[in-house]
Amino acid sequence: DTAVSQTPKYLVTQMGNDKSIKCEQNLGHDTMYWYKQDSKKFLKIMFSYNNKELIINETVPNRFSPKSPDKAHLNLHINSLELGDSAVYFCASSQRPGNSPLHFGNGTRLTVT
Amino acid sequence: AQTVTQSQPEMSVQEAETVTLSCTYDTSESDYYLFWYKQPPSRQMILVIRQEAYKQQNATENRFSVNFQKAAKSFSLKISDSQLGDAAMYFCAYRSGPGTGYALNFGKGTSLLVTP
Numbered sequence: 001d002t003a004v005s006q007t008p009k010y011l012v013t014q015m016g017n018d019k020s021i022k023c024e025q026n027l028g029h030d031t032m033y034w035y036k037q038d039s040k041k042f043l044k045i046m047f048s049y050n051n052k053e054l055i056i057n058e059t060v061p062n063r064f065s066p067k068s069p070d071k072a073h074l075n076l077h078i079n080s081l082e083l084g085d086s087a088v089y090f091c092a093s094s095q096r097p098g099n100s101p102l103h104f105g106n107g108t109r110l111t112v113t
Numbered sequence: 114a115q116t117v118t119q120s121q122p123e124m125s126v127q128e129a130e131t132v133t134l135s136c137t138y139d140t141s142e143s144d145y146y147l148f149w150y151k152q153p154p155s156r157q158m159i160l161v162i163r164q165e166a167y168k169q170q171n172a173t174e175n176r177f178s179v180n181f182q183k184a185a186k187s188f189s190l191k192i193s194d195s196q197l198g199d200a201a202m203y204f205c206a207y208r209s210g211p212g213t214g215y216a217l218n219f220g221k222g223t224s225l226l227v228t229p
Contacts, residue, residue, distance in 0.1 A: 033216060040221070041221070103160075
């Protein structure tokens with residue numbers, strides 16, 4: 001019973017390509033997130049969605065476009081991939097009350113060559 | 114944005130010993146939430162413990178406990194009776210308010226090595 005699942009687990013692609021990462025949660029949460037973890041393991045928030053509405057967009061290039069078709073899904077589409085986009089991308093979900101923890105997917109390792 | 118500082122990039126502890134990982138944060142809010150997450154080599158993000166700022170009592174989860182000092186804006190994690198399976202990257206996180214979608218702001222992490 002995977003709570004937050006994201007696919008694919010690994011993604012290797014060339015510069016300039018367009019790719020998508022899918023995320024689904026079956027926890028009934030109303031808020032979903034995308035995080036980027038760089039090579040130094042630093043986790044940085046990219047986007048936050050609540051009930052399909054974009055809440056936060058943290059200085060992310062507009063080549064990154066999140067799409068939330070419903071509360072349970074938050075996909076990440078990346079256009080014109082660059083070498084610097086190589087990282088691990090985590091999807092997460094939570095309820096809005098502050099003490100509710102974020103539940104993370106297992107991450108997608110994106111390698112741009 | 115609130116900043117979270119973990120001043121120890123790496124720590125080492127012997128099996129069965131106790132280790133404390135430090136975390137400080139900067140905020141002007143009075144009501145907030147703090148978390149510790151663990152990331153083993155499998156890459157999975159695992160919740161270790163959480164603390165509500167309005168609670169004076171320090172949170173405890175089995176061998177894991179926190180020392181929450183609100184005035185000092187300090188939130189350290191103590192791991193007792195360390196086990197080999199505790200070896201991982203540990204992240205301290207601050208949960209922002211509704212204006213930021215309740216996102217977690219993470220520190221840069223502390224890599225914990227457990228030696229036999």
